[in-house]
Amino acid sequence: MEKNFFERVYDVARLIPEGRVTSYGAIARYIGAAKSARMVGYAMNASSIDESVPAHRVVNRKGILTGKHHFEGINLMQQLLENEDVEVIDNQIQNFDTLFWDPNKEL
């Protein structure tokens, strides 16, 4: 298991505060791979085995839970977010602008 790229992604993902969310692109930029947003998603998929990675807090730039189908249940991702006081309606995170956490700004 190579870890260079994925490890950086996991590292940033783990820094996301509870009740906050971020985008694949924001993480990609932070680890110095601004053009590899897709790879971040790819890494998230591979992170399914790693429970310490809060993949449910990572969504696309519009705040839509595009990766929910990769969780055990279709509703798991949404419920995990709601459990952190994040309102989700029809795969869309509410108040996304307020909840958005940009590692490039916050760190």
Place this chain on the structure above:
DNA sequence: CCCATGACTGAAG
């Protein structure tokens, strides 16, 4: 090395 895949993004209509 070439090819396909994908949890993305930005631009254009």
Place this chain on the structure above:
DNA sequence: TCTTCAGCCATGG
């Protein structure tokens, strides 16, 4: 806001 298209690039066959 939505759909479509073209870049993007790590990983695996």
